[in-house]
Amino acid sequence: MSLNTPTDKVCLWTLDHDQPASLATYTANGGYEALRKILAEKTPAEQIIEQVKISALRGRGGAGFPTGLKWSFMPRSFPGDKYIVCNTDEGEPGTFKDRDILIYNPHQLIEGMLIAGYTLGARAGYNYIHGEIFEQYQSWERALQEAREAGFLGKDILGSGWDFDLHAHHGYGAYICGEETALLESLEGKKGQPRFKPPFPASFGLYGKPTTINNTETLTSIPWIMRHGGQAFLELGKPNNGGSKIFSISGHVNKPGNYEIPLGTPFSALLEMAGGVRNGHKLKAVIPGGSSAPVLPADVMMDCTLDFDSIAKAGSMLGSGAVIVMDETVCMVKALERLSYFYFEESCGQCTPCREGTGWMYRIVNRIEHGKGRPEDLDELVRIGNNIGGRTICALGDAAVGPVVSFVKHFRQEFEYHIENKRCMVGG
Amino acid sequence: MPIIEIDGQQLEVAPGATVMDAAHQAGIAIPHFCYHKKLSIAANCRMCLVEVEKAPKPLPACATPVTDGMKVKTHSPKAVEAQKGVMEFLLINHPLDCPICDQGGECTLQDLAVGYGASASHYGEAKRVVKEKDLGPLIATDMTRCIHCSRCVRFGQEVAGLMELGMAHRGEHTEVMPFLEAQVTHELSGNVIELCPVGALTSKPFRFAARSWELSRRKSVSPHDGLGANVQVHVKNGKVFRVVPQENEAVNECWIADRDRYSYEALDSAERLTQPMVKEDGQWRAIGWQDALERVAAKLAALREAKGADAIGGLASAHQTVEELYLFAKVLRGLGSEHIDHRLAQAGATVGQGARWLGMPIEAIGTLDRVLLVGSTLRHEQPLVARRVRQAVKHGGQLNVVHAADDNLLCRVNGKLIARPAAWVNALAQIAKAMNAEAGDVQVSDAARGIAESLLSGERKAVLLGALAQNHPDADRIHALAQAIAQASGATLGFLSVAADSVGAQLAGVLPGPNGLNASAMLAKPRAAYVLMGVEPELDAYDSAAARAALKAAEFKVALTAFKSAALEDCDVLLPIAPFTETGGAYVNMEGRLQAFHGAVKPHGEARPAWKVLRVLGNLLSLGGFDYDSVESVRADALPQGQANIAEHLDNAIAGVALGDLGDPSATEAISRLGETPIYGLDPLTRRAPALQATAGVDGAVAANAAMLARLGLEAGASVRVRQGDASAVLSLHRDDRMADGVVRVAAGTALGARLGAITLERA
Amino acid sequence: MQTPEFQLSAEALAQIDQEVAKYPAEQKQSAVMSALRIAQAEKGWLSKDAIAYVADYLGMPAIAAYEVATFYNMYDLEPVGRNKITLCTNLPCQLQGADKVAEHLQARLGIGFGETTPDGRYTLKEGECMGACGHGPLCLHNNHKMHAHLTPDAVDKLLDDLK
Numbered sequence A: 001m002s003l004n005t006p007t008d009k010v011c012l013w014t015l016d017h018d019q020p021a022s023l024a025t026y027t028a029n030g031g032y033e034a035l036r037k038i039l040a041e042k043t044p045a046e047q048i049i050e051q052v053k054i055s056a057l058r059g060r061g062g063a064g065f066p067t068g069l070k071w072s073f074m075p076r077s078f079p080g081d082k083y084i085v086c087n088t089d090e091g092e093p094g095t096f097k098d099r100d101i102l103i104y105n106p107h108q109l110i111e112g113m114l115i116a117g118y119t120l121g122a123r124a125g126y127n128y129i130h131g132e133i134f135e136q137y138q139s140w141e142r143a144l145q146e147a148r149e150a151g152f153l154g155k156d157i158l159g160s161g162w163d164f165d166l167h168a169h170h171g172y173g174a175y176i177c178g179e180e181t182a183l184l185e186s187l188e189g190k191k192g193q194p195r196f197k198p199p200f201p202a203s204f205g206l207y208g209k210p211t212t213i214n215n216t217e218t219l220t221s222i223p224w225i226m227r228h229g230g231q232a233f234l235e236l237g238k239p240n241n242g243g244s245k246i247f248s249i250s251g252h253v254n255k256p257g258n259y260e261i262p263l264g265t266p267f268s269a270l271l272e273m274a275g276g277v278r279n280g281h282k283l284k285a286v287i288p289g290g291s292s293a294p295v296l297p298a299d300v301m302m303d304c305t306l307d308f309d310s311i312a313k314a315g316s317m318l319g320s321g322a323v324i325v326m327d328e329t330v331c332m333v334k335a336l337e338r339l340s341y342f343y344f345e346e347s348c349g350q351c352t353p354c355r356e357g358t359g360w361m362y363r364i365v366n367r368i369e370h371g372k373g374r375p376e377d378l379d380e381l382v383r384i385g386n387n388i389g390g391r392t393i394c395a396l397g398d399a400a401v402g403p404v405v406s407f408v409k410h411f412r413q414e415f416e417y418h419i420e421n422k423r424c425m426v427g428g
Numbered sequence B: 001m002p003i004i005e006i007d008g009q010q011l012e013v014a015p016g017a018t019v020m021d022a023a024h025q026a027g028i029a030i031p032h033f034c035y036h037k038k039l040s041i042a043a044n045c046r047m048c049l050v051e052v053e054k055a056p057k058p059l060p061a062c063a064t065p066v067t068d069g070m071k072v073k074t075h076s077p078k079a080v081e082a083q084k085g086v087m088e089f090l091l092i093n094h095p096l097d098c099p100i101c102d103q104g105g106e107c108t109l110q111d112l113a114v115g116y117g118a119s120a121s122h123y124g125e126a127k128r129v130v131k132e133k134d135l136g137p138l139i140a141t142d143m144t145r146c147i148h149c150s151r152c153v154r155f156g157q158e159v160a161g162l163m164e165l166g167m168a169h170r171g172e173h174t175e176v177m178p179f180l181e182a183q184v185t186h187e188l189s190g191n192v193i194e195l196c197p198v199g200a201l202t203s204k205p206f207r208f209a210a211r212s213w214e215l216s217r218r219k220s221v222s223p224h225d226g227l228g229a230n231v232q233v234h235v236k237n238g239k240v241f242r243v244v245p246q247e248n249e250a251v252n253e254c255w256i257a258d259r260d261r262y263s264y265e266a267l268d269s270a271e272r273l274t275q276p277m278v279k280e281d282g283q284w285r286a287i288g289w290q291d292a293l294e295r296v297a298a299k300l301a302a303l304r305e306a307k308g309a310d311a312i313g314g315l316a317s318a319h320q321t322v323e324e325l326y327l328f329a330k331v332l333r334g335l336g337s338e339h340i341d342h343r344l345a346q347a348g349a350t351v352g353q354g355a356r357w358l359g360m361p362i363e364a365i366g367t368l369d370r371v372l373l374v375g376s377t378l379r380h381e382q383p384l385v386a387r388r389v390r391q392a393v394k395h396g397g398q399l400n401v402v403h404a405a406d407d408n409l410l411c412r413v414n415g416k417l418i419a420r421p422a423a424w425v426n427a428l429a430q431i432a433k434a435m436n437a438e439a440g441d442v443q444v445s446d447a448a449r450g451i452a453e454s455l456l457s458g459e460r461k462a463v464l465l466g467a468l469a470q471n472h473p474d475a476d477r478i479h480a481l482a483q484a485i486a487q488a489s490g491a492t493l494g495f496l497s498v499a500a501d502s503v504g505a506q507l508a509g510v511l512p513g514p515n516g517l518n519a520s521a522m523l524a525k526p527r528a529a530y531v532l533m534g535v536e537p538e539l540d541a542y543d544s545a546a547a548r549a550a551l552k553a554a555e556f557k558v559a560l561t562a563f564k565s566a567a568l569e570d571c572d573v574l575l576p577i578a579p580f581t582e583t584g585g586a587y588v589n590m591e592g593r594l595q596a597f598h599g600a601v602k603p604h605g606e607a608r609p610a611w612k613v614l615r616v617l618g619n620l621l622s623l624g625g626f627d628y629d630s631v632e633s634v635r636a637d638a639l640p641q642g643q644a645n646i647a648e649h650l651d652n653a654i655a656g657v658a659l660g661d662l663g664d665p666s667a668t669e670a671i672s673r674l675g676e677t678p679i680y681g682l683d684p685l686t687r688r689a690p691a692l693q694a695t696a697g698v699d700g701a702v703a704a705n706a707a708m709l710a711r712l713g714l715e716a717g718a719s720v721r722v723r724q725g726d727a728s729a730v731l732s733l734h735r736d737d738r739m740a741d742g743v744v745r746v747a748a749g750t751a752l753g754a755r756l757g758a759i760t761l762e763r764a
Numbered sequence C: 001m002q003t004p005e006f007q008l009s010a011e012a013l014a015q016i017d018q019e020v021a022k023y024p025a026e027q028k029q030s031a032v033m034s035a036l037r038i039a040q041a042e043k044g045w046l047s048k049d050a051i052a053y054v055a056d057y058l059g060m061p062a063i064a065a066y067e068v069a070t071f072y073n074m075y076d077l078e079p080v081g082r083n084k085i086t087l088c089t090n091l092p093c094q095l096q097g098a099d100k101v102a103e104h105l106q107a108r109l110g111i112g113f114g115e116t117t118p119d120g121r122y123t124l125k126e127g128e129c130m131g132a133c134g135h136g137p138l139c140l141h142n143n144h145k146m147h148a149h150l151t152p153d154a155v156d157k158l159l160d161d162l163k
Ligand SMILES: Cc1cc2nc3c(=O)[nH]c(=O)nc-3n(C[C@H](O)[C@H](O)[C@H](O)COP(=O)(O)O)c2cc1C
Pocket: A058, A059, A060, A061, A062, A063, A064, A065, A067, A087, A088, A089, A090, A091, A092, A175, A176, A177, A178, A179, A180, A181, A213, A214, A215, A216, A218, A219, A394, A395, A396, A399
């Protein structure tokens, strides 16, 4: 498989080659052709953005925002510096796709950032890489060096007279830096505390300059789109949900891992690819889009196809495409305790509802898990959640509420059992 | 201009305004904590959430820009529900012990909790406790009360220009703190006390002294630097408990310097003089007012008989009110003496046509495009002018400096000439020559050319003369060259008036008259008698040694003073006068603004307002024209040109100064002293304020750069004997590479010679 | 901020300079996270002096560097063992057996999370999602090397390899 063939692998096709990450493999299979063409033909930015719009590519970072539209917000002719930033701060529990892109197809991301940089008139680009994957930070920097030596980066790229460079920025342990404006603060050498929007990065971004931020998988899809056209990408998936997407499936399945499949594939098919539920257990619940997405009971999930619209209709979100599978042996109270601890631990602490509310919710769930629950706790959890949701600077507040409210909603009797009997309903 | 509707009110607002601005404009109060009109927008407390039509979620008024046709509801059920939700979160980890909190009664959280707090808390978990921080002698902390609004941190970054406080850690564990054991040292640090909406940061000296509601608030004016910061004096049972800012956008905005805030502590110092004293065969004895004043009158009259009025000199402090200064001059002139001055720290600048002043409104400093600052240790001389200068630089202005120390002004400096004071004339001549303003024979350095270019560009410009330029032995030539530079570049020439009433003192005639001696001359050529008001000669004078000698030699000395003082030990009569909190009067600040105030409390003991003392003295001397019945009537005489637009009668022009040799004197082995007035040694009050004196950096030290230490064969930390003529002192030596070569910093107030004179050092 | 005695090696400073070179000249502060990481890698942990030194080197306020050092989890503001093991215990890893691995680690080392063995050989920390859930349970060794598919046996082998 290669970038030349419009098959359904957009990002991870290099896995079929023995040296997936090498520049040789990439260029031998159509890599950097799109860039070459654009630079040679001086393709107008409007045309590139048009193709991205046609492709119906939606942000792979979690929000699912249409990429073409986002690019069109950028004041491209604005004099002075502009930046393109890639978000590889993959820290949403359940998500591990961007790491594989850095490992198996680093050059397609580089080409994607180059095309984005060219289109948006950026002077340079930064890729913010999650603190816990230092090895990928180093390997991607090596890939950058390869690209630089091959003339794809730096001054007068491919003799086009265009100068552009890319750099890796290493995080050091803060989930919140995945939020795009916290990421920008962190890039500026500060605490990763999200900015209030407006102004949006497109007008006030890195160092106060116009900036476009996209997820790793989003940007890695760009060369494919430029190669085969937006229409081909759209047709990979379904209307308004263009392309195929990497699903990271983890938890109680036999073969956890990344599966790149067309948007709109039934969940059941993905579950099958992942070898089904572990040791023949029964499926209990699924978190379909990373820990921030509301949990769905098995029956609801089994009827879903994997695309933004279908999951949204079922009352959750596709998010980053991280599918966390839980079988009948899972205690939902314990599972929620761990998730609510995560948001409490990762709150940046700047805004009141999240700083104070995430700790409050965690302490209540923790009490319930440890047999100290009170009858009024469940309603209280929902009440607190509603006081956080929609009232914070960034979406971490909502992300913290999603699990709590959905767990209590779908598995209330399990929580009530815990409160009454001071122990778990499942597995005694 | 966008039109919006807020709580049913139609409103036209400025483009780019926020919903909070619009609410202010409409007179609608929106609850808030982190928002502050002088600080950047953080939108982190979320208390100001309001309902905006068509918006899915409540939006923070402080950060939401208005758009045309926007409909805002600030108190709709939806808005109030959101606000109450936030308030509940703020309270769950906040102690609910207002009765024992120092902020009680003036706490935004307490006030809003009444309106937005639920009666009973749902919170059944353990409350957070935060470790205290030691921020130094001025600010007390109770960090468990912090609500993380980040105002104090933003103040440091944006107003003070120095980030001394930060918010470390994350999430619920976030804590406001300095860098580990560091203390807060900035000269404006106390302002975080008002900024803090809760009781986390409070005044250390005031701690637990009184409850806010027991205090009555009296408007007043700070008696220290020439800015004349507006303050509120808070009193209870005839005692001053604290001083806080009184907002005045044109003068001090909503800030005051730490010395404005904490100098009140001196009002109750054990050194307060509470009754008239006379010295009889070396012993101080208390006597009655009548007796004391009769002695003084008799003695002065007798001396004038015997030696002529020329034998009498008068030295008064420009920290006294304009009325007091006027009557002071009137008494001396009545006696026939023209040896009158308030410029004790000056080596001898000539008296101009008009009074020296800033030359423009204070507010204009913040919008200057180009500044040349000459001979000013700005952050110590004028803490709030320094803030305005930083503001100008932040808006793209260029600051240029001529000084003997490359001090950190907490903002970008465009060009600088750092050289010994004796070389400043040459430095200015270079700049003048580079802009063809003066054709002196000087070598123009690149630095000078750079400064010239800076000053020739831009629109709004000023050349500002600081205290050191005014005190300089060559003050007139510096003034003349600064004037030439200002004229050539179209800049305003301004004086940074050192004292609260420097301009007032000039208008009131506390200046040597025809063939009268100025302060330095009066002390160099000792008089037989001195009349002193509010001064401590050896601390205030340009040449301490000369001042001490002159006072020793004189036959009769009378001092009107609020304090006993070692510097007044040689006097014959001490008359207790009321400091600014105990008398009414007015100051004229550096922009020519007359600011009157009333006494806040009764005078201590037998102390009396100086204007009344001088009135009686004038009458006892039967000088005539001393029958004033009110301070206002004195003021009318003191300011004959009127009290409204005083600025019209001020004038910085200087003429007829021979520039002479402008050569560069730097090539000399001699070491010059840089003797500045310490930030907390400006006047008798600051010198006696314990908390201010306890702050870091207030110590008698010598500072010199590494090269100097090497040349002198001395090392930092060594204790050295510094000498000026016969005067000498032993001090500890510090290394400071910001000092110009050939210069050592030895603060004024140490019993030495000329503040900017030659000095020698040797190992003690 | 004066930090006379504290010094970083020439190699470390060279690495920091490389990071600084990535950003616009007037944006040196952007390199603070890397600079602190490099300083920690060399000294084992971030002392007050180390933070002040880095702040000074990048021309930023010490408290601003301290804010950064305390905000991100992977900086150690106290000394740690020669081998710091950070185990992800977040939900996906938990579902895949992180609990058992955690129990085993603690039993084997005789310390709890956040503790260091008396011989200073190991420190145990609880981590958040490391973005590799499919390979969980997993841990980081001294922040920079990931070990995946952990089982009690795998843990024993790992611990023995770490001197
Ligand atoms: C708490 C939080 C964490 C996030 N983490 C990530 C992340 O790890 N990776 C990512 O690409 N986007 C993350 N996002 C979404 C980003 O803010 C942003 O929407 C995204 O990077 C935009 O890229 P896209 O349009 O290509 O998806 C996060 C958002 C929030 C609120």
